[in-house]
Amino acid sequence: MGYLSSCNCESAVAICDSYNLNPRRRSKRHHPPKLRIFSYDELAAATNGFSAGNFLGKGSHGRVYKAVLDDGKLLAAVKRTTLTTTTTNNANQADNEIEILTRVRHRWMVNLIGYCVDHRRKTKLLVVDYMPNGTLYDQLHSRSSSLHPPLTWNRRTKHALQIATVVHALHAAETPVIHRDIKSSNILIDGEGNARLADFGLALIGNVDDERLKCTPPAGTLGYLDPSYLAPADLTAKTDVFSFGILLLEMISGREAIDVSYSPSCIVDWAVPLIKRGEFGAVCDPKIKNRPYAAVIRKLAVMAARCVRSTAKKRPDMLEVVECLKTVRKLSQASPAWNRLRRGSEERSENVFAVEEEMKEEIHVRIVRGGSSRKNRKDSNVLYERVVSEEETLLSPPPQLRRRNFVLRSRSVGAKVGPDPNDDIGDNETVVTLKVLIEKERPVTAAAMRLRKSRSVGIVRSNKMASRKRY
Ligand SMILES: Nc1ncnc2c1ncn2[C@@H]1O[C@H](COP(=O)(O)OP(=O)(O)OP(=O)(O)O)[C@@H](O)[C@H]1O
Numbered sequence: 001m002g003y004l005s006s007c008n009c010e011s012a013v014a015i016c017d018s019y020n021l022n023p024r025r026r027s028k029r030h031h032p033p034k035l036r037i038f039s040y041d042e043l044a045a046a047t048n049g050f051s052a053g054n055f056l057g058k059g060s061h062g063r064v065y066k067a068v069l070d071d072g073k074l075l076a077a078v079k080r081t082t083l084t085t086t087t088t089n090n091a092n093q094a095d096n097e098i099e100i101l102t103r104v105r106h107r108w109m110v111n112l113i114g115y116c117v118d119h120r121r122k123t124k125l126l127v128v129d130y131m132p133n134g135t136l137y138d139q140l141h142s143r144s145s146s147l148h149p150p151l152t153w154n155r156r157t158k159h160a161l162q163i164a165t166v167v168h169a170l171h172a173a174e175t176p177v178i179h180r181d182i183k184s185s186n187i188l189i190d191g192e193g194n195a196r197l198a199d200f201g202l203a204l205i206g207n208v209d210d211e212r213l214k215c216t217p218p219a220g221t222l223g224y225l226d227p228s229y230l231a232p233a234d235l236t237a238k239t240d241v242f243s244f245g246i247l248l249l250e251m252i253s254g255r256e257a258i259d260v261s262y263s264p265s266c267i268v269d270w271a272v273p274l275i276k277r278g279e280f281g282a283v284c285d286p287k288i289k290n291r292p293y294a295a296v297i298r299k300l301a302v303m304a305a306r307c308v309r310s311t312a313k314k315r316p317d318m319l320e321v322v323e324c325l326k327t328v329r330k331l332s333q334a335s336p337a338w339n340r341l342r343r344g345s346e347e348r349s350e351n352v353f354a355v356e357e358e359m360k361e362e363i364h365v366r367i368v369r370g371g372s373s374r375k376n377r378k379d380s381n382v383l384y385e386r387v388v389s390e391e392e393t394l395l396s397p398p399p400q401l402r403r404r405n406f407v408l409r410s411r412s413v414g415a416k417v418g419p420d421p422n423d424d425i426g427d428n429e430t431v432v433t434l435k436v437l438i439e440k441e442r443p444v445t446a447a448a449m450r451l452r453k454s455r456s457v458g459i460v461r462s463n464k465m466a467s468r469k470r471y
Pocket residue numbers: 056057058059060061062063064077079110128129130131132134135181185186188198199454455456
């Protein structure tokens with residue numbers, strides 16, 4: 001294969017291997033195994049002739065089978081793609097996946113073991129690590145609790161951190177990789193219960209200003225696809241951050257990215273207003289038995305809401321997401337005694353939280369420190385007025401707010417912003433008047449159907465690009 005000879009596997013493979021990114025381990029350089037080239041017959045024998053008994057699942061690119069190799073010493077998954085006579089999207093996807101998986105490896109990725117290209121049979125086979133515990137999608141959304149018991153909070157945050165870590169490593173690699181198809185069905189669970197990122201069929205390698213990336217049409221999966229990614233030039237690492245944010249919301253809430261049995265059916269439209277109103281309990285999956293204290297759920301939910309912002313630039317990068325998840329994990333694992341203490345203090349400061357949460361809906365804040373008369377309060381005593389950014393309202397109340405000596409009111413859009421002349425407020429009280437963004441209530445439609453697991457859509461590169469020189 002041309003692309004294999006054109007890139008040095010040994011050095012390229014190391015580009016995002018976390019072992020090599022860790023300076024403490026750099027001295028003992030970790031050399032990933034060489035890729036193997038399999039024959040069709042070898043893989044046919046290893047999968048019992050691609051039998052139904054070895055069938056693992058079907059994706060948009062083809063079927064996946066369990067393979068037993070090396071006299072039973074190696075279990076692998078074989079992804080089988082059929083080539084057609086003309087250059088098709090499927091063929092491109094298999095090429096692209098091999099090329100990327102040849103160059104990048106990470107312990108939280110489903111890594112490539114080898115491959116087989118059989119032109120006579122018009123078949124391309126990718127041999128990857130076998131993941132015996134299914135997908136994160138199954139674990140989150142399975143109806144059968146005996147097959148997949150509900151995931152604990154600890155598991156959810158562990159999986160989220162593992163995937164955030166690998167996505168960050170991909171983005172930070174010398175030659176960055178944008179996955180473009182982060183979703184719960186592309187996260188597989190290995191034998192030790194670790195989450196691994198799979199399916200690099202739509203991934204792109206290179207810098208965003210590379211011609212190849214600039215000519216590749218947008219692709220992804222409905223429900224996870226960044227709404228600001230409408231043209232090739234819109235692609236940035238923040239495209240993955242959006243999909244990761246959807247994944248986080250899915251993990252926190254247990255809801256699917258799109259579920260038409262709810263209204264709103266899109267997880268963003270449902271969860272983000274709740275998060276902005278501070279209703280973190282409502283967002284949290286009722287199947288989680290030992291929930292952490294509210295501040296931990298809040299921290300993660302706010303991060304998820306920031307990841308799914310419509311403006312890509314305002315989203316955090318994956319490093320910030322990784323740091324947030326590490327903190328969330330530390331806080332979640334704090335001792336029960338510490339949590340009891342923390343809960344107690346949360347209850348005592350309930351009013352403060354209520355204020356903070358009400359603030360999340362505001363778009364303007366005006367704080368008026370009261371004088372001795374209402375007239376004074378009305379116009380001459382405005383000490384502070386500003387537009388509060390979405391970020392501030394999600395994360396923290398302005399420092400000027402104190403628990404005592406203020407009265408808080410909410411107003412709908414269009415209401416006058418400023419102190420109400422009918423207030424009966426004593427001297428030296430602070431008035432906070434909020435302009436509230438009221439979302440139009442949408443009619444709730446009866447549950448009609450559930451969407452089946454969403455499939456990836458899109459092509460990896462245009463035919464024009466396919467014929468261009470590889471780098
Ligand atoms: N490495 C693997 N080990 C075990 N099972 C796997 C492995 N890879 C895939 N599977 C199974 O095969 C199914 C199909 O996987 P595939 O990646 O082809 O498609 P998908 O991610 O479900 O859908 P799409 O291709 O549309 O993104 C998965 O849902 C999973 O159950």
